[in-house]
Amino acid sequence: MQKEEHPNRHKRQVVQGADMVLNEDQRWSLVDLLAKQTISAGTYKQTVWDVIGELTVKPLTGIPVAFAVLYAFWSVFGSFAGALCTDGFFVKFFDNHFLPWMQAIWPDPNSILYFLFVGDPLADNCFEAFGVLTSGLFIAIGVVLPAVLIFYLMMAILEDSGYLPRLAVLVDTLLHKMGLHGYAIVPTILGLGCNVPAITATRILETKKQRFIMMTLLAIFVPCGAQLGIMLEVIPESVGYVMLFLLIGYVVFGYLLSKIVPGTNPEILIDVPPYHMPQRANITKKLWMRTSGFIINAVPFVLLGVLFINLLYIGGVIQWLSDVFAPVFVHWFGVPKETAGPLIAAFLRKDLAVAQLSNIEMTQYQMISAVVLISIYFPCVATFVVMLKEGWKELLAAVGVLFAVAFIYGGIIHAIGILLGVA
Amino acid sequence: MLNSVTQVLNLKMKLSEMEFGAEGVITEINTEKQKINAMGIRVGKKLKMITKQPIKGPVVSTCGELEVAMGVDLASQVVVDVD
Amino acid sequence: MSKKAAKILLVGNPNVGKSVIFNRLTGSDAVVSNYPGTTVDYTEGTFISGKQEYTVIDVPGAYSLEARDKAEEVAVRMLHEHRDATVVVVLDATRIERGLYIALETIEMGRSVLIALNMIDMAHDRKISVDDRKLQKLLGVPVVPLTAITGEGIMQLSDMIRKAQASDVKDILARAEGRASEPAQASGCAGC
Ligand SMILES: Nc1nc2c(ncn2[C@@H]2O[C@H](COP(=O)(O)OP(=O)(O)O)[C@@H](O)[C@H]2O)c(=O)[nH]1
Ligand SMILES: [Mg+2]
Numbered sequence: 001m002q003k004e005e006h007p008n009r010h011k012r013q014v015v016q017g018a019d020m021v022l023n024e025d026q027r028w029s030l031v032d033l034l035a036k037q038t039i040s041a042g043t044y045k046q047t048v049w050d051v052i053g054e055l056t057v058k059p060l061t062g063i064p065v066a067f068a069v070l071y072a073f074w075s076v077f078g079s080f081a082g083a084l085c086t087d088g089f090f091v092k093f094f095d096n097h098f099l100p101w102m103q104a105i106w107p108d109p110n111s112i113l114y115f116l117f118v119g120d121p122l123a124d125n126c127f128e129a130f131g132v133l134t135s136g137l138f139i140a141i142g143v144v145l146p147a148v149l150i151f152y153l154m155m156a157i158l159e160d161s162g163y164l165p166r167l168a169v170l171v172d173t174l175l176h177k178m179g180l181h182g183y184a185i186v187p188t189i190l191g192l193g194c195n196v197p198a199i200t201a202t203r204i205l206e207t208k209k210q211r212f213i214m215m216t217l218l219a220i221f222v223p224c225g226a227q228l229g230i231m232l233e234v235i236p237e238s239v240g241y242v243m244l245f246l247l248i249g250y251v252v253f254g255y256l257l258s259k260i261v262p263g264t265n266p267e268i269l270i271d272v273p274p275y276h277m278p279q280r281a282n283i284t285k286k287l288w289m290r291t292s293g294f295i296i297n298a299v300p301f302v303l304l305g306v307l308f309i310n311l312l313y314i315g316g317v318i319q320w321l322s323d324v325f326a327p328v329f330v331h332w333f334g335v336p337k338e339t340a341g342p343l344i345a346a347f348l349r350k351d352l353a354v355a356q357l358s359n360i361e362m363t364q365y366q367m368i369s370a371v372v373l374i375s376i377y378f379p380c381v382a383t384f385v386v387m388l389k390e391g392w393k394e395l396l397a398a399v400g401v402l403f404a405v406a407f408i409y410g411g412i413i414h415a416i417g418i419l420l421g422v423a
Numbered sequence: 424m425l426n427s428v429t430q431v432l433n434l435k436m437k438l439s440e441m442e443f444g445a446e447g448v449i450t451e452i453n454t455e456k457q458k459i460n461a462m463g464i465r466v467g468k469k470l471k472m473i474t475k476q477p478i479k480g481p482v483v484s485t486c487g488e489l490e491v492a493m494g495v496d497l498a499s500q501v502v503v504d505v506d
Numbered sequence: 507m508s509k510k511a512a513k514i515l516l517v518g519n520p521n522v523g524k525s526v527i528f529n530r531l532t533g534s535d536a537v538v539s540n541y542p543g544t545t546v547d548y549t550e551g552t553f554i555s556g557k558q559e560y561t562v563i564d565v566p567g568a569y570s571l572e573a574r575d576k577a578e579e580v581a582v583r584m585l586h587e588h589r590d591a592t593v594v595v596v597l598d599a600t601r602i603e604r605g606l607y608i609a610l611e612t613i614e615m616g617r618s619v620l621i622a623l624n625m626i627d628m629a630h631d632r633k634i635s636v637d638d639r640k641l642q643k644l645l646g647v648p649v650v651p652l653t654a655i656t657g658e659g660i661m662q663l664s665d666m667i668r669k670a671q672a673s674d675v676k677d678i679l680a681r682a683e684g685r686a687s688e689p690a691q692a693s694g695c696a697g698c
Contacts, residue, residue: 020676021614024457028465030675031606033682038641039602042633053490057483058443058474159539169492173480181494182481186543203566203576204543211576267494268481269455269462271542273521274490274628279655282538289535461569463604488600488632 049275057166057272066170069163073154081147082232090142094126099134116310127234127358136306139230139355140299145291147229148193152290153283155193160278164189165270172268178251179213179258180205181268187214191222193290195383198222199390208394209263213254215387216398219379220405221250226298226351231371234358238368245372249409257401297382298349305348309341309356318344332407334414334423335370336362346374347381365422369413377406436505439482439498441472447505449486454500463489470503511552511559513591514667515584517612519605520544520567522598523624526654528564531664536564543567546577548584555664563588569604571611585615592670594663596622599629599636599651613647613673620670621649622663627656644681646673 022030055061102118103109109121119131126138158164164186172182183204191198195218202214223231223246231239258265312318318341322329326337333339338360346353353374357367379387379402387395417423435450449466452459464470468486475482475495482498484491493501516524520542528536532551537544549564565584566577573579585593593612597605602623613619623638642649648669652659680686 020674022610022675022679024460027607027610028460030610030679030682031603034606034641034644034678035603037644037682038637040635040637042635044633047631054473057492059476059480156539159541159544162540164539164541165492169476169481169483172492172494173476173478176494182492183543186541200546201543203546203580206575267497269458269493269497270491271462271521272483272490272492273540273542276540278540285535286537286539289537457570457572458574461572461574461604461607463601487603488634489604 053162053166053272053275056163057169059170062166062170066167069158069167073158076154077147077150077228078232078236080150081229082236085146085150086143086229086233090138090146091126094134094138094142095124098138099123099126099129102131102134112314115314116307119310127355130306130310130356130359132303132306132310135355136303139351140302143233143355144226144229144298144302144351145294147232148225148294149287149291151193151225151228152287155189156283156286157278158189159286160276160282162273162275165272168268168270169272174251175254176265176267177258178217178254179261179265180210180254181265183268183270184210184214187218188222191218191224192228193225195219195222195224195379196386199383199386202390206266207264209261210265211390212261212263212394212397213257215390215394216257216401217250217254219383219387219398220253220376220402221246223375224350224380226294226349227354227375230351230354234354235367235371238364238371241368242371242375245368245413246375249372249376249405253405253409301382302349302352305345305352308348309345309352312344313341332414333369333373333410334417335366335373336360339370339373342370342374343377347378350374350380363422365417365420369410369417369423372413373406373410376402376409378402434505436503437499438470438472438484438501438503439475439495441503441505443472443474445505446471447503449501450504451502452500453502455497459493459497459501462491462493463487464491464493464501470501472503511561513588514560514562515565515588515591515593516562516596517565517581517585517593518567518596518608518622519569519598519601522567522596522601522605523654524567524596525549525564527594527596527622527624527652527660527663528562530654530657530660532562543577546580548580553664555667558668560667563591568608570608571615585612585617591617592667593617593619594622594667594670595619596624599623599625600632600634602636609645610675610678613645613678614675616672618670618672619647620663620666621645621647623649623651624654626651626659627653645678646681647671 056065103121106114106118108114117132119129119134123129126135129135168182168185171185175182175184187198187201190201198218199215202211205211205214322337322340325340329335329337329339342353342356345356354371357370414423449468449470452466464486470484470486473483473485479495481492481494516528518524525536525538525545532553534551536549545566551562553560565581568578568581571582573582595609595612638649638651648666650659650663650666652663
């Protein structure tokens with residue numbers, strides 16, 4: 001286990017092997033001496049970037065800009081991924097051509113293989129069919145791929161411009177109340193792309209307490225790009241509510257965790273780098289790396305996930321789980337007992353789980369509750385594995401917190417629905 | 424006016440209390456000196472306060488080519504001779 | 507090539523262009539972004555210069571060797587784990603002072619060091635000029651100016667890596683205070 005919060009523990013080692021070691025002040029004065037003799041600065045005229053740099057960090061102008069940036073992010077994401085690619089092209093292609101074709105050429109609609117790979121012989125769309133090669137490919141390539149592609153593009157622009165540290169300054173006040181500080185916005189935004197690199201990125205936070213809170217919140221309340229993409233497709237009218245519930249949970253449980261988790265929460269102290277024009281070469285490279293990573297790692301997982309879920313259906317496991325947990329689902333969370341199936345899928349892939357939910361008969365509010373549950377009840381297996389790498393004690397604690405939060409928050413959401421008369 | 428007085432006297436002030444756009448020379452860093460130094464904010468350097476966020480939010484200042492954001496408690500430990 | 511691959515560590519403040527240099531040298535795909543803390547784990551790559559194979563490690567950025575966060579801890583750990591490695595300290599030419607601090611710390615460890623003075627283009631835009639020859643004389647280790655994003659100076663950097671050397675702060679101090687004028691290269695062994 002890594003021991004930390006001992007900033008000086010390497011000092012003794014530094015001393016070894018050196019002829020002479022300066023203390024901090026001596027070293028800085030030597031730096032000054034060196035700088036004085038080697039650096040000369042002419043008069044520098046402020047550029048438009050410097051002005052923008054100031055405007056985006058001052059609250060009066062910066063906060064509206066932050067909202068505008070996030071709104072632009074969201075609407076480009078929604079319109080490009082949802083409307084243009086998926087609805088405009090992939091849905092037509094998969095539902096009108098690919099699915100009928102698969103149903104026609106795959107022999108014997110009553111066989112197990114047909115059920116596993118093509119799914120429902122009567123389905124007229126790729127969400128309902130739920131075969132590995134129909135729904136699996138459609139979800140992975142038709143829905144989630146365009147979504148993550150556009151998401152990664154916008155994220156790369158945000159990363160390369162130098163905006164993130166400024167956003168961190170603007171949200172610091174809020175995040176500091178949640179046991180974190182503003183820079184926690186970096187893992188959070190990375191997490192909206194994929195939770196896996198986000199978990200590793202929690203290392204930029206100083207203390208164990210901060211990292212633990214951040215990891216737990218990521219695992220519970222930050223939906224990944226794949227899940228966002230599928231939500232936009234399956235429940236476009238309810239995505240806003242789901243996100244609102246997740247955001248409220250992020251803030252409220254962050255605040256509670258900051259009170260419960262022992263440890264310190266040092267203040268923000270960060271460098272704000274100058275803006276750069278994002279370079280096209282770097283953007284394309286990152287886009288390519290992340291997208292190909294998605295195709296190599298995620299797509300097979302989606303396909304295997306469908307296969308696995310179908311096998312569980314055949315084996316009667318999901319039916320059994322639905323019955324066993326029916327009281328909890330129906331009475332506590334207020335969702336149909338069939339939600340058990342998608343919840344299992346959610347451990348493999350969240351996008352798959354949301355797609356599966358769309359086949360279950362339920363009200364809009366039940367749908368919202370079920371999607372929130374899928375997001376919060378457990379991280380996907382890939383996230384689980386990187387969390388393990390960051391430390392198993394933390395992981396165990398996080399899982400404990402997670403079950404408690406999922407249970408409590410799921411109940412609260414149900415209660416809110418009852419109070420509003422929509423549950 | 425108060426303004427002209429400060430100009431004459433070179434008022435010592437906490438970074439957290441400086442006006443937007445005010446400049447001065449850092450004279451003291453009382454806590455976490457090492458941490459703040461490492462970011463390039465040091466005694467004897469010229470510093471300009473850029474902005475601070477509402478509700479005790481962080482203070483952003485520039486020090487030469489560096490721009491650093493620090494929490495308000497840290498900023499209150501940095502004393503500046505404002506000119 | 508029977509010679510074992512020599513090791514190089516790329517260290518320096520966050521966001522100074524270490525990962526760009528790493529990618530340029532090795533042709534790898536380390537993630538590059540414009541915010542401190544992009545690299546929180548190390549990445550390895552290799553390249554060949556003058557018949558010698560080098561293993562390069564892109565180390566997370568650190569402001570000093572007294573680690574403040576976990577990414578900095580990784581950096582300090584890498585320095586200790588690879589005691590035989592040459593250290594390329596990357597400096598941002600527009601923010602030299604802050605980088606010199608960790609450069610001195612590395613030199614004080616007795617490591618074989620080379621300074622990569624990056625972001626020369628930005629320094630030029632901002633009307634900052636750095637006398638790299640003078641810096642080299644004062645520090646007693648090679649200093650290579652470069653602009654990593656355009657690739658300018660990368661060749662020189664890879665050629666100079668074998669010239670990296672250890673230096674003694676006592677001598678650096680003496681030279682900086684004007685008490686000694688001999689550059690370190692002249693004596694080869696400045697301390698004896
Ligand atoms: N103008 C300019 N920008 C550079 C140069 N080298 C790197 N950058 C930019 O500086 C930022 C940080 O680079 P990166 O390699 O991620 O820094 P690291 O944190 O030290 O690994 C990126 O936005 C790069 O595009 C350079 O030589 N000139
Ligand atoms: Mg890097």
